[in-house]
Amino acid sequence: EAGVTQFPSHSVIEKGQTVTLRCDPISGHDNLYWYRRVMGKEIKFLLHFVKESKQDESGMPNNRFLAERTGGTYSTLKVQPAELEDSGVYFCASSQLLGGYNEQFFGPGTRLTVL
Amino acid sequence: AQSVTQLDSQVPVFEEAPVELRCNYSSSVSVYLFWYVQYPNQGLQLLLKYLSGSTLVESINGFEAEFNKSQTSFHLRKPSVHISDTAEYFCAVSVIQGGKLIFGQGTELSVKP
Numbered sequence: 171e172a173g174v175t176q177f178p179s180h181s182v183i184e185k186g187q188t189v190t191l192r193c194d195p196i197s198g199h200d201n202l203y204w205y206r207r208v209m210g211k212e213i214k215f216l217l218h219f220v221k222e223s224k225q226d227e228s229g230m231p232n233n234r235f236l237a238e239r240t241g242g243t244y245s246t247l248k249v250q251p252a253e254l255e256d257s258g259v260y261f262c263a264s265s266q267l268l269g270g271y272n273e274q275f276f277g278p279g280t281r282l283t284v285l
Numbered sequence: 286a287q288s289v290t291q292l293d294s295q296v297p298v299f300e301e302a303p304v305e306l307r308c309n310y311s312s313s314v315s316v317y318l319f320w321y322v323q324y325p326n327q328g329l330q331l332l333l334k335y336l337s338g339s340t341l342v343e344s345i346n347g348f349e350a351e352f353n354k355s356q357t358s359f360h361l362r363k364p365s366v367h368i369s370d371t372a373e374y375f376c377a378v379s380v381i382q383g384g385k386l387i388f389g390q391g392t393e394l395s396v397k398p
Contacts, residue, residue, distance in 0.1 A: 174328070201383060212289070213329075213375065215385040226385060261329065271317070271336055271382045276329040 172196070174277035176262050182283045188250040191280045195244070195264030201225075202245050203265075203274060204237060208258040216260075219245060220267060252284045287312040289376050291389035299397050300368055306361040306392045308350075308376030316378040318359040319386065320350055324372045332374070335359065336382075346370075371396045 175194045183189050195202050204216040216235070217227040221242035230237070234253070239245040249256050259279040265272040292307040310316060318335040333344040340352040350361045359376060376389040 203385065205386075205388075212390045213386075213388040215387065218385055229385070263329075265383065267383070271334075273331055273334075274386065276321075278326075278328040 174262055174264050174275050176260075176277040176280050178280060179278065180281045180283075182285065183252055184285055185254055186251045188248065189252055189282060191247045191249075191260050191282070193245045193247070193262030193264075193277060195262070196275055198266065199264035199275075200242065200267035201265040201272065201274075202239060203263040204245070204247055205261040205263065206258050207261065207279075208255070213261065216247075249282075252282075254284050257282055257284045287316060287378055287380060287387045289378055289387055289389035291374075291376050291392050293392050294390065295393045295395065297395045297397060298366055301365045303364050304362065304366050304370075304394065306374050306376075306394065308359045308361065308389055310357050310359065310376075310378050312357075312378065312380065314380055316380055317382065318350075318352055319377040319379070320344075320348070320359070320361050321375040321377060321388075322372045323375065323391075329375065332361075366394070366396045368396050368398060370394060 177192045200221050202219040207213045215229040218225045219239045236248045261279045263274040263276045265274045288311045290309045298304050320332040321329040322332045323329045333342045335352045343349045348363045374392050377386040
């Protein structure tokens, strides 16, 4: 069974440009999470989808970030326009939607560098 | 609000030595506790978790962690480390099952021969 995949693995863009990150969760996982790690700091939660609905978007830093999950399958995270402080590693995770505890499985991350 | 503090950013040890990676958390409500590991060039993997019951939890590769409610700690220990344990380790909490994870800053464990 394929794990969580993320594309691209690396992205280098200029300040002011737009970048779109993609996450494909494990098949059948209704929960999808985005996290970000800025250099040298902790991994921070961005938002949580349950199927196609945003369950919790309390971690989204500002309105330059737009996350979508049309159809409840893969998700995209768009940064427009990108700023220098957006550089970091963006992780996606997914889990099942069952009663009780469901492990979050993480993708390898997308390393974003804004110059 | 919840927060997690990992007191050591880097821990260098020699192979076969014991190791302890420290984690303290702050929360006004009950939490679930986790340790994740990130090996070089890989994603995060769950190492072990505390949800309820016995306060001592173990992983399949010899790590253990003990939930100490009075000290709000969840330190990770291994009696004898291997080169292959070299990785970054993250302590995390969540307040609801299925909810967001709140991570500490990470501890880089470097095992030397």
